[in-house]
Amino acid sequence: MTGERVYETIVIGGGPAGATAARRLALAGRHTLLIDAARFPRPKACGGGLTGNVQRFLDFPIDSVVENAVTETLCMFRGRRTILLKPVGLNVAMVRRDLFDHLLVKKALEAGANLKDGTRVRRLERKNDRWRVETTKGAYESQTVIGADGAAGRTGEAAGLRREKRLGIALDCEVSVPRERFERFKRRAIFDFGIVPRGYGWSFPKGDRFSIGVGTTEKHFPEAREHLRLLIARHESLRGAKVLDTRGAPLPFWKGFEPLARQGVFLVGDAAGLVDPLSGEGISYAIRSGILAARFVDEKISGGANAEGGYTETVEKEISRGFAFALRLAEIFFTHPRLCYFIGVRSISVNNVFARLISGEIDYAQLYEELAASFPGRVYRALKPVLKRWKAA
Numbered sequence: 001m002t003g004e005r006v007y008e009t010i011v012i013g014g015g016p017a018g019a020t021a022a023r024r025l026a027l028a029g030r031h032t033l034l035i036d037a038a039r040f041p042r043p044k045a046c047g048g049g050l051t052g053n054v055q056r057f058l059d060f061p062i063d064s065v066v067e068n069a070v071t072e073t074l075c076m077f078r079g080r081r082t083i084l085l086k087p088v089g090l091n092v093a094m095v096r097r098d099l100f101d102h103l104l105v106k107k108a109l110e111a112g113a114n115l116k117d118g119t120r121v122r123r124l125e126r127k128n129d130r131w132r133v134e135t136t137k138g139a140y141e142s143q144t145v146i147g148a149d150g151a152a153g154r155t156g157e158a159a160g161l162r163r164e165k166r167l168g169i170a171l172d173c174e175v176s177v178p179r180e181r182f183e184r185f186k187r188r189a190i191f192d193f194g195i196v197p198r199g200y201g202w203s204f205p206k207g208d209r210f211s212i213g214v215g216t217t218e219k220h221f222p223e224a225r226e227h228l229r230l231l232i233a234r235h236e237s238l239r240g241a242k243v244l245d246t247r248g249a250p251l252p253f254w255k256g257f258e259p260l261a262r263q264g265v266f267l268v269g270d271a272a273g274l275v276d277p278l279s280g281e282g283i284s285y286a287i288r289s290g291i292l293a294a295r296f297v298d299e300k301i302s303g304g305a306n307a308e309g310g311y312t313e314t315v316e317k318e319i320s321r322g323f324a325f326a327l328r329l330a331e332i333f334f335t336h337p338r339l340c341y342f343i344g345v346r347s348i349s350v351n352n353v354f355a356r357l358i359s360g361e362i363d364y365a366q367l368y369e370e371l372a373a374s375f376p377g378r379v380y381r382a383l384k385p386v387l388k389r390w391k392a393a
C-alpha cells in the first residue's frame with residue numbers, strides 16, 4: 001500500500017463530530033484522513049439550532065454561518081393554549097447545516113487533515129493490528145478509526161459496538177414565506193407539544209425561511225408527513241407558506257451507558273447514540289465527543305494502554321450522565337404531555353431554567369435539581385382543583 005493510503009487515523013464521516021475530531025487530530029500533528037460519502041457542502045435534515053456549548057467547544061468563530069438568533073418561543077399544545085415566552089438569556093444561533101458543516105470541514109483541512117469526499121466506506125476490517133477501510137475509491141489503512149458516520153452508520157457494528165440502537169424519527173422541511181412575515185417572526189421558535197406521540201413539532205427561523213419539523217422517540221412514524229402538513233397549516237407565521245424541501249432522518253436517542261470504543265475504533269456523535277433523549281439535540285454532543293475522541297485517539301497512537309476505556313468513561317462523565325437525567329425527564333414528559341405542558345412548559349421560571357441549560361450555563365444534573373426543588377408546589381397547585389373536586393364528592 002502506498003504512503004498516501006496509510007494514515008495514523010481515519011475519520012469516517014465529516015459531520016460536526018467527524019470534522020471536529022479530524023481538526024483536533026491534525027492540530028495534534030497526526031496524519032489524518034477524513035472520508036465522507038457526500039461532497040461538501042452537503043445538505044442534512046436538521047433544525048439547525050445551536051446551543052451555547054457549540055461556540056464554547058469550538059476553537060474558531062462561527063458567526064459567518066449564523067443566520068439568526070432565537071430569543072423567544074411560542075409554545076402550544078396541539079395548536080392551542082398558546083403562550084409566548086421570553087426566557088431570560090435565551091439565545092439560540094440558527095444555522096444552515098450545509099454551510100455550518102462545510103465550515104467545520106474547511107477548518108479540519110486548514111489544520112492539516114486530508115479529505116476524500118464523495119467517497120463511501122463499504123467495509124471495515126481488522127488486519128494485523130490495523131484497520132483496513134475499504135471505500136468506493138479504493139482501500140486505506142490506519143491504526144485507529146473514528147466512527148462519525150451518523151445515525152445510520154455501520155462503523156460501530158463492524159467494530160462490535162452498539163449492536164442495538166434506539167432510533168426515533170424526525171422529518172423536516174424548509175418553507176418560504178413573504179419577507180415582511182419572516183421579519184416579524186425571525187427571532188421566534190415555535191414548539192407544538194402533543195402534536196405527535198412521544199415527540200413535538202417545531203418551527204425555527206433560518207436565513208429567509210423557516211425550518212419546520214416533527215420528531216418522535218417512536219420507532220415508526222407513518223403519519224409524519226400529515227403531522228408536518230398540520231403544523232404548517234396551523235400557525236399564523238406559516239400560513240400559505242411554500243414548502244421547498246422535505247427530508248426525514250433517524251434520530252439515535254441515547255439509551256443508556258455502553259462501551260463506545262474498542263480495538264482502536266472510537267464512536268462519536270450520532271454514531272455513538274449521543275442525542276439528547278428529551279430534546280433531540282445532537283450537534284453540541286457531536287462536537288464534544290469529537291474533541292474527546294481526538295484526545296484519546298492521540299493517546300492511543302502514542303501507546304496508551306487503555307485509551308478506549310478512558311474515552312468511554314470520559315463520555316459517560318461529561319455527556320451521558322446528563323442524558324440519564326434527560327431520559328428521566330423525557331419519560332415523565334412523553335408519558336404525561338398535557339400535564340407537563342400546563343405545569344412546566346407554560347411556566348416562565350421553568351423556561352428560565354431551560355434557557356440556562358441551552359446557553360450552557362448549567363448541565364442536566366443542575367437543571368434536574370432546580371426543577372425538582374420548584375416542582376412539588378407547582379404539581380400541588382396544578383392538582384388542587386382535582387383534589388378539591390375529589391374532597392367535595
Ligand SMILES: Cc1cc2nc3c(=O)[nH]c(=O)nc-3n(C[C@H](O)[C@H](O)[C@H](O)COP(=O)(O)OP(=O)(O)OC[C@H]3O[C@@H](n4cnc5c(N)ncnc54)[C@H](O)[C@@H]3O)c2cc1C
Pocket residue numbers: 012013014015016017018035036037038044045046047048049050051119120121122148149150151152153154170171172213248249250251268269270271275280281282283284286
Ligand atoms: C430533522 C432533524 C432535526 C434536527 N435538529 C437539530 C437541531 O436543531 N439541533 C441539534 O443540535 N441537533 C439536531 N438534530 C440532530 C443533529 O442533526 C445530529 O445529532 C448531528 O448532525 C450529529 O452529527 P454527526 O457528525 O454525528 O453526524 P452527521 O451530521 O449525520 O454526519 C455523518 C456524516 O457521515 C457520512 N457518512 C455516513 N455513512 C458514511 C459512509 N459509509 N462512508 C462515508 N461517509 C459516511 C454522511 O455523509 C455524513 O456527512 C436534528 C436531527 C434531525 C434528523
